[in-house]
Structure formats: structure tokens, C-alpha cells
Amino acid sequence: MLSNAFWQSHFGGRATAIGQKLTLNDVSYTVGGVLLPQFHLPSTRAGTEQRRSDIYVPYNPSDQPSELERTDARCRCSPASLPA
Secondary structure, three states, X not given: OEOHHHHHHHHOOXXXXXXXXXXXXXXXXXXXXXXXXOOOOOOOOOOOOOOOOOEOOOOOHHXXXXXXXXXXXXXXXXXXXXXX
């Protein structure tokens, strides 16, 4: 899923973005949709500023590090990683 801002800035708001392939950290994903402009996830820590991600990918708990190893990571794509 793409944020609305990312969809507008990198795909020009074109519907053809749906179904496009993106590669993040050597893993291929298919764009399944675009989120509404007002969509956001609540902050996960008290006192933290709300962050908005550009791309949301499926969460698979079995692929994640243990609770002690987990870090807070966000992704922003460089234009070179996007389809032409």
C-alpha cells in the first residue's frame, strides 16, 4: 500500500500505479492500493511525533526479530528504485 503523498509524488496520481512492482531491500512487492490522504497510524510511543510512512508492506511476525532485537524502522524510496 502506498501513502497518498507518495503515490502523487512518484506516480503522478495515476491509477496505473496499482499492480506495479517495487523492490525494497531486495524483496519484490506489488502495489495493491493507495491510502486515503488522511490515513495515519497512531504513534506507538507516548510523546513521539506522528510519523507517516510512504509504503506499507505486509507484516509477517515469523520474519521479525525477537522483541529485544526489534528496531523502529521507516522506509523512503529513492527515485532510482521506482519503475520508470
